[in-house]
Amino acid sequence: MKKIAVICSGWHFPKGFYEPMVNQKLPKGWKADYFCVSHRDPSFAIEEKKNDKFDESIRGNLDSRLYSKVLTVGDIEALGWVYKEYPNTIGDWGNSNQWLKDNDWTKYDLFLFTHDDNLILRDTLFVDIIAEDESFKEWDILANTTGMPPGSIRGSFEFFKKKVIKKLGGQFDLSEVTLTREGHTTATNEIHELYDWNATVYPMTRFIQEQGLKVGYLAPGYRFSFYCLEGERGYISKTHGQNTEIENKSLDFLKEHNLI
Numbered sequence: 325m326k327k328i329a330v331i332c333s334g335w336h337f338p339k340g341f342y343e344p345m346v347n348q349k350l351p352k353g354w355k356a357d358y359f360c361v362s363h364r365d366p367s368f369a370i371e372e373k374k375n376d377k378f379d380e381s382i383r384g385n386l387d388s389r390l391y392s393k394v395l396t397v398g399d400i401e402a403l404g405w406v407y408k409e410y411p412n413t414i415g416d417w418g419n420s421n422q423w424l425k426d427n428d429w430t431k432y433d434l435f436l437f438t439h440d441d442n443l444i445l446r447d448t449l450f451v452d453i454i455a456e457d458e459s460f461k462e463w464d465i466l467a468n469t470t471g472m473p474p475g476s477i478r479g480s481f482e483f484f485k486k487k488v489i490k491k492l493g494g495q496f497d498l499s500e501v502t503l504t505r506e507g508h509t510t511a512t513n514e515i516h517e518l519y520d521w522n523a524t525v526y527p528m529t530r531f532i533q534e535q536g537l538k539v540g541y542l543a544p545g546y547r548f549s550f551y552c553l554e555g556e557r558g559y560i561s562k563t564h565g566q567n568t569e570i571e572n573k574s575l576d577f578l579k580e581h582n583l584i
Contacts (some may be wrong), residue, residue: 326354328450329432333419333479334362334407336441336558337369337400340390344444346404351454358405359427360440361419363412364509370394372510373558382575383561386553386584390443390560413504416479417496417524424494435484441555442481445584449551453483453542463540464488465532468554469574472546472567476525477532477539481552491535497527511557548574550583 330345346358373394378384393399400407410422420437429435434454454460465488468481500523505511532539543549546567547556556562563571578584 326433327431328354328356328434328436329427329429330356330358330436330438331420331423332358332360332438332440333415334360334366334400334409334440335364335369335415336373336555337366337395338390338441338443339393339395339399340443341440342395342400342403342405344447348447348449349451351451354450354454356450357432358403359423360400360405360407361423362407362409363415363419363505365409366394366396366400368509370396378561381561382579382584383559386443386560390441390553390555411506412508413506414498414501414524415505417498417528418501420479421495421498424489429489429494430486433486435486435489436482437479437484438481439479439555441558443553443555443560444551445553446551452551462538464537466540466542468541468549468552469543469545469547470541475529475532475539477528478522478525480547480554488537491537492531496524497531498524500524500526543574545570545574547571548578550578553584 328350332341332345342360348356350356373391376387376391378387378391397407408426410419413422416439417437423429453466464485465477466483467477471477471480502523531537542551547554548571553560556564575584
């Protein structure tokens with residue numbers, strides 16, 4: 325039996341991520357374990373989001389789907405996730421490193437590292453990427469989209485094969501990041517507040533190039549694929565101005581083809 329480990333960075337706790345993620349169909353001979361590496365108790369997210377109101381735009385409706393409910397620890401565990409809270413140091417690959425240190429990752433054949441503010445659209449993700457053996461052999465890392473700038477791999481929604489984790493020595497390189505947020509349970513809407521965490525991508529980019537790793541993508545563009553719509557600081561509706569046009573093109577395509 326082969327195994328997938330799904331490791332999510334717990335901060336926003338929307339039902340539209342946690343529930344459809346555990347309801348993914350699995351290929352024959354595979355099983356999945358689900359882990360929430362939390363950096364704050366969900367009660368803070370519930371309080372933070374209790375007055376959210378979403379408009380009737382495409383993005384607003386998608387946020388309504390994502391946040392049909394903000395889950396408690398009990399809700400998350402009842403769905404089948406292993407929930408554990410860790411110090412709020414560095415997000416993204418920092419969450420992943422905390423899990424890798426705390427678990428026997430060698431038991432797993434495939435890893436999905438993901439944020440929890442992602443709206444999961446379909447239940448065939450694992451089947452579709454694994455079932456066709458030839459396609460599955462073509463990548464070492466599979467990302468949701470090509471990223472911004474293209475090629476950036478930062479833990480938003482990426483599959484890694486075990487051999488990549490082995491090459492990494494079981495830890496992601498965070499040496500170029502200076503910002504930690506221990507003790508913080510809230511964040512502002514200032515888009516540059518966590519900008520320093522973007523520095524996690526630089527060692528990862530060099531590592532991919534040096535090791536000659538093959539990176540695949542579920543979709544071109546940024547944030548939005550057939551399977552997963554990535555949140556921006558918690559919401560589909562949030563967007564950085566320089567990325568908005570390419571995001572909107574993806575949303576329009578998905579809407580036109582009745583995929584959202």
